[in-house]
Amino acid sequence: MTCEEAEVLVHALIDGELDAGHAREVEAHIEGCAHCAALMKEYQEIRQAIAESDVRYKAPLELRRKIEKALPQPQTQAQAAPSRRSVLRGFAMGSAVSAMAATGLVAIVLRSDDEQRIENEVVSAHLRSLQAGHLIDVVSTDQHTVKPWFNGKLDVSPPVIDLTAQGFTLIGGRLDYVNAREIGAVVYKRRQHVINLFVAQTANTERKSAKISTLQGFNIRRWSDRGLNYWAVSDLGADELTEFGDKFESAMRANKEG
Amino acid sequence: MVVNASQDDPEKARRFREAALPYLDDAYTLARYLLRDAADAEDAVQECYLRAYKHFDSYRGPAMKPWLFAILRNVCRAEYARRKTAPTAVEELPEGGEQTPLWNEAPETPEKQLLRRFDGDTVRKLVAALAEPFRETFVLREIQNLSYREIADVAAVPVGTVMSRLARARAMLRSAWLAEQEQVK
Numbered sequence: 525m526t527c528e529e530a531e532v533l534v535h536a537l538i539d540g541e542l543d544a545g546h547a548r549e550v551e552a553h554i555e556g557c558a559h560c561a562a563l564m565k566e567y568q569e570i571r572q573a574i575a576e577s578d579v580r581y582k583a584p585l586e587l588r589r590k591i592e593k594a595l596p597q598p599q600t601q602a603q604a605a606p607s608r609r610s611v612l613r614g615f616a617m618g619s620a621v622s623a624m625a626a627t628g629l630v631a632i633v634l635r636s637d638d639e640q641r642i643e644n645e646v647v648s649a650h651l652r653s654l655q656a657g658h659l660i661d662v663v664s665t666d667q668h669t670v671k672p673w674f675n676g677k678l679d680v681s682p683p684v685i686d687l688t689a690q691g692f693t694l695i696g697g698r699l700d701y702v703n704a705r706e707i708g709a710v711v712y713k714r715r716q717h718v719i720n721l722f723v724a725q726t727a728n729t730e731r732k733s734a735k736i737s738t739l740q741g742f743n744i745r746r747w748s749d750r751g752l753n754y755w756a757v758s759d760l761g762a763d764e765l766t767e768f769g770d771k772f773e774s775a776m777r778a779n780k781e782g
Numbered sequence: 783m784v785v786n787a788s789q790d791d792p793e794k795a796r797r798f799r800e801a802a803l804p805y806l807d808d809a810y811t812l813a814r815y816l817l818r819d820a821a822d823a824e825d826a827v828q829e830c831y832l833r834a835y836k837h838f839d840s841y842r843g844p845a846m847k848p849w850l851f852a853i854l855r856n857v858c859r860a861e862y863a864r865r866k867t868a869p870t871a872v873e874e875l876p877e878g879g880e881q882t883p884l885w886n887e888a889p890e891t892p893e894k895q896l897l898r899r900f901d902g903d904t905v906r907k908l909v910a911a912l913a914e915p916f917r918e919t920f921v922l923r924e925i926q927n928l929s930y931r932e933i934a935d936v937a938a939v940p941v942g943t944v945m946s947r948l949a950r951a952r953a954m955l956r957s958a959w960l961a962e963q964e965q966v967k
């Protein structure tokens with residue numbers, strides 16, 4: 525094999541696309557040719573460098589919104605009254621129940637197959653967020669920075685609570701898309717583990733206690749309280765994710781009382 | 783942009799969302815590299831998803847990602863054509879670029895030192911500077927992780943062409959990488 529041939533085939537070797545016979549031929553050439561061997565090493569290094577750097581782009585939320593808008597909407601959303609936006613603007617903790625009761629919105633109750641589908645979407649959103657550069661739109665460990673950032677971007681801003689003292693560091697917030705709707709994600713970290721807390725508004729104000737489930741290797745703790753649905757998703761163990769949810773819920777109760 | 787009434791099937795839309803929307807960032811990334819313009823990329827991806835939804839009934843495979851990419855690529859081709867006739871063409875395909883022999887990039891004797899690592903922005907810039915169609919092949923392989931067969935399908939060329947384009951692309955990128963390294967030294 526000549527160097528010229530090897531210089532082309534070496535790429536297929538790197539990519540694992542060569543059949544065994546050709547792979548052996550290229551390898552044999554490389555063993556006897558310092559030039560091609562060094563070249564291959566450089567290509568592999570470049571390849572590695574690219575795999576490890578942030579070379580991807582994140583689709584703008586506006587694009588996602590435009591595409592979503594053009595598609596027929598799922599049933600659940602069709603039932604949501606268009607007045608939601610105006611009614612709930614300026615929503616504050618504690619006033620959710622009365623606001624929703626007053627408007628007499630049709631309750632958006634998730635069917636159980638919907639629940640499963642949404643858990644799938646939540647896990648996909650979690651996975652997307654873990655790609656380089658996609659985790660956080662607003663970077664801050666300060667709840668007083670993260671909370672206002674959501675205002676005006678969503679009908680209902682998610683509660684943002686600092687749980688650093690409880691061992692879960694707030695690292696920021698993000699807008700995401702679940703169930704054909706924009707929702708807020710509050711991002712926490714424990715050690716190297718990311719927790720995405722997705723928060724979506726629901727007209728069903730009934731309190732639902734936490735359920736833990738596992739999907740694609742991720743744990744999900746789901747609960748509902750005062751007109752908001754919560755999904756905490758992480759690769760943390762179920763025990764630690766439960767701890768997170770408990771700490772969050774008791775902090776919310778303390779907030780309400782205080 | 784509105785989907786007409788006959789397309790207005792919530793169940794179809796649900797299936798489409800589940801199958802295609804997870805690749806939105808991938809599609810946008812590809813469009814950014816192909817068109818090298820954020821606004822054009824956004825338009826192209828939107829058009830791509832609308833076309834994909836229209837043809838979703840007839841979709842039987844291959845994998846969703848290459849299927850979407852093939853549609854997106856056609857949308858981008860149309861954009862190239864538009865640019866070419868526009869008074870200020872942003873980008874010209876190099877004439878006969880593919881026939882230029884490999885040794886044009888003259889893989890000079892590799893240096894003994896390690897290649898320098900660059901930040902994401904610099905790497906993006908280096909990749910974006912590759913000439914078409916090498917950039918397309920390179921992005922499909924290295925950033926989108928498609929197989930040679932899938933790249934061949936997306937780009938509508940034989941697998942052999944994918945191989946030679948990829949070899950050229952990597953040789954060009956390597957030269958640009960070394961040049962950048964020289965510059966920041």
Ligand SMILES: [Zn+2]
Pocket residue numbers: 526527528530553557559560561
């Ligand atoms: Zn050689």
